[in-house]
Amino acid sequence: MHIIELDRRAVAESVWVVSLVEPAALGGPTPCAQWTLGDLIAHMTVQHRGFAAAARGAGADPRVWEVAPLGDDPVAAYAAAAEDVVAAFAEPGAAGARFALPEFSTEVTFRGERAIGFHCLDYVVHTWDVASALGVPLDLPPDLVRAALPLAEAVPDGPGRAEPAAAFAPRLAAAPDATDLDRLLALVGRSPDWR
Template sequence: MLTNLDRMRDADAQAVRYSVELVNKVKPGDLGRPTPCADWTLADLLAHMTAQHRGFAAAAAGEGENEEAWRVVPAGADAVESYAAASERVVRAFAAVDSAERKFTLPEIASGPTFPAGTAIAFHFIDYVVHGWDVARALGLPYAPDPGLLEAALPVALAVPDGDERLAPGAAFRPGLVPPGDPDPLDRILSALGRSPNWRAE
């Protein structure tokens, strides 16, 4: 029987690999495109996504306190290849976690406490559901993950606290928005995490 950790790990791997499909469509000339992440170009976004994969992989191995693991390297000509490699690295690292209570140190989320594996992987999962959408929007592509992935992501998104910390510099998400009329699960996820489902690159 699948445990909650198994389900979250499987959902995360699916979200990450779908993001790789989208990133594989990035051409060098696309790196300057705007994204739904305020003030970030697509190059900035890919650099962040790649660094987060590496950092979470280190955390899964008990090395999350290593600042070098989280270092953001500016995206260059090898941005797509670097992203794919980091993606497989984090999927493998999560697959090796043998207990939902394995402690993850995540300095980019909180400097003091550690997080149990299931919670940490949920953080990563929801981030890559949304970042996959960010990449698709930046490229003007449809975002159509498996509906089951969005069903798994919705309760995670709704559980993210929507307080003043979302206004802090570097906050992962902006304050929640009211979703459009008759929203589908993706609209609800995006709105809960401060993304406008109607965002388009200008």
């Protein structure tokens, strides 16, 4: 299955989970230690906007990556941003375009297919983050999780992952009998047992 379709499915899963968020939950903790649930949703929303801009050739503009206040209806704002990024990735030529992603590098651009892979991995993980923060069960499609595993394995591990602004925490050891989702979470520094 092509990465654009996998990403679309990951984003759809995230929209469903975010739709369960009530305003009272926004101040609660998440597996992203430095972020409340509101912070996480604001991050997820702006990342959709930034990646959509990158797909359309405007990712180098730092303003498209600036986190904005959630506003009166963060669920609707998130859904609109998700719809925008899915549409941007579906535009002809997106997979072969060059994406400027300043959060990854200001020196190079990334082939669209690879950039969309970054996005896909992020939204598989953040869907789990939101579901965990809400305490709701999550049943991600196994093929989506399996497709995200090599993306997570390709993310370099090392001291940079311990920095406050790192996208993922240092890798954790997965149990020998770990599920694919648990292995994926360990690769990006998440404990499957987080509550």
